[in-house]
Amino acid sequence: MNKYRTHNCSQLRETDIKKNVVLSGWLHRTRDHGNLLFIDLRDHYGMTQCVIENNNQYFPILEKIRPESVIKISGEVIKREKGTENLDLDTGKIEVKINSVEIISESLELPLPVFGEQNYPEDIRLKYRFIDLRREEMHKNIVLRSKVISFIRSEMLNLGFLEYQTPILTSSSPEGARDFLVPSRLNPGKFYALPQAPQQFKQLIMVSGFDKYFQIAPCFRDEDARADRSPGEFYQLDLEMSFVEQEDVFNVVETLMIKLFKQFSKNKINDEKFPRIKFSDAMLKYGTDKPDLRNPLVIHDITKTFSRPDVKFEIFKKLVNSGSKVRILVTKDTSKKPRSFFDNLDKWAKEQGASGLAYFSIEKEESIFGKGPIGKFFSEDSIKEIMKISGAAVGDSIFLSCGNDKELESILSLAREKIANDLNLIDENKFAFCWIVDYPMFEMDQKTKKIKFSHNPFSMPQGDIKKLNLNNPLEIKAYQYDIVCNGVELSSGAIRNHIPELMYKLFSIAGYDKKQVNDKFSGMINALSYGAPPHGGIAPGIDRIVMLLAGQKNIREVTLFPMNQNAQDLMMKAPSTVDEQQLKEIGIKLDTKKINS
16 A cells, blocks of 8 residues: 555545545645644645544644645544535545644745735746645646647547657757757857757658658747747647648648637637638738637728718828828727726827827717717718728717828727727637638838748748749738637648749748758758658647636746746746856857946
């Protein structure tokens, strides 16, 4: 028999009454009732209530021991008194009457409590993450993560994929985020890079003749933290398929996601055939390529309405005449809202750096008219035109913004989110997936005014390759796609460019000559030159999937040992300095003047 336990702390039931048992775990909390001391004993599996009388020799020990100390108790399973059962616990109808106690490991004074699930500053939680993870919610999140990964592995195998492992030490890539560099001792002056993703390797697997690959892949990127992005490292479900088109990838991912989200959440999936939304339409209707489709608000362009002579809103008309556009959001049945509702949104927009949000409500007496600060500038006919464009009705309100595409997308995407939250329009019990498709192959860098790849440089352009018009690169669309759920981008993917000559041409548009492409992507170009199948894939983020399933807003809540916003591991004190001998072995000398400045 195991000397530490006969059962775990979630195992005992009424059928075990009168049994002598041994339990081990953490002392979760104590409740002193004078002549009786109740103890909640916790382990990975759950909780068992234990009780000890004051005439027991171990009573003084348990009375003084700190919470989170690890103890072993021996005792008899007894039925709880009527009215004291706890049906929220699996063990809630029994308790263990303690006969003896052994202190296995005594805890110091806790820097943060485990009982009670209180919110504590992030730096404390990360420094003492091993304690933070004992809290019920955190523990459940990490167990969920493990189960999700196991489920994904099983389903991918069922779908005919095989799991392969790609290298961690590789070459630096000029595209994407900053690399984490690793100096090579055996090759002085040269560096490996940790992979930002197994992108090139998974394509090489397809070129090598394997048909369907997947991997729960660690990825490393030296980028800033966000609520939905960990600094340093993250995990993704990396997959690639040969002889496929875009829809083949979509079918695999949709099948997996529907099964996964049904397995681990009771929330409804909005549409099991995920909508396909063109990138250009997403930017116009939602102001973002990561739309939350639970939000019913849609952006409409009414620029042409400002060419009407019966629209007298001169500030916007002058801006439109100089090239600006006007777009609106319509809120249903809000005309009777207090003035403060509208003014607060206008004030909020100014705090975001916009010029504000103009507004009026649509009302009708003898005729239709606009109520509000700018309502008088619109005739009945112009308001009817706006109603026709946007689907607005009497009783609705119109919020207007004027500017260039980027300015409008920025403020109206934020306004769409804020208004929906203020009006409680978001159904938190739904998952709304969609595909964003038809991304432009290239875009203009706003700072340098040079053309660059908009997404993945290894993507296949759309259309007849032989007739591709490279003279208008900004018009070229690519077989690139994103999958989005509830406004969270889960992944980007693409059908890959498997034709070397075409790759040279596309890279030349982005400023790379043939030699640079050969130098930077020698393994890829070389492989594609020896017979490569059409192939494509995607890599949904594990962390973001678990975040959605756990109902969390921050990715650190579903990560075992995350870094803080400054990419520091406060628990292990990383990054840290290394001694001179280690630096000498890899041929690196630090610029101490720059470090200390």
